[in-house]
Amino acid sequence: MDYDTFVDQVARRTGTSSQRAVELIRATLATLAERLTGGEVLDLAVQLPEPLRPPLRPTPDTEAAQRFGAAEFVARVALRSSVEEPAARDVTGAVFTTLREAVTGGEFDELVVRLPRDYRDLVEPALAPGAALRRR
Template structure:
């Protein structure tokens, strides 16, 4: 999946502008990169379009995962994207569904396996049957 398609899918799923979709996508991926181990961040990044790979760039400080729960994840996305928490939650869900479309199923499962149970409400929509069907 190319960058424009990824952003368009997030925009459609959140029923928002492309600009807002870019902000939500970047905020979600930056926060996800903090939550995953460095190796998993690299595995994920190589399957994404170049502009999104740059968002996920691991550094020595991201080698080990930062442990925080689902509520903190949403709060960080909201702060980074400049939106309220309900919009951040919806945006993160849309990014996870689009991410599942953009990468191999096995890689998405690896990402989801690193997230604790309280992320279920964010990740489960991407795992539901039919979740990867494109909405128009």
């Protein structure tokens, strides 16, 4: 999936402008990068368009996965994107659904199984039949 399509799909799912969607995507990906190990982050990053990769670049601080649950994930996305937590939950779902469409070879499913069980409510909408949009 190319960059414009990724951004357009998140914008549509969140009911925001493309510019705001980019901010929401970056907030979600930066939080995801904190939750995954450096190798897991790189596996995901290589499948995304270049403009989406910066929040996923590992640093010495993000090489090891931080251990935090789904509520903390949503709180961090909310803080980074300056939205209330209910909206951040919706944003996270929209980005996860679009990520699932964008990556190949079951990479998204592999990512999901690495997350604790309490993330299920965040990722299940992305896994539901019919969640994917038709690719252009």
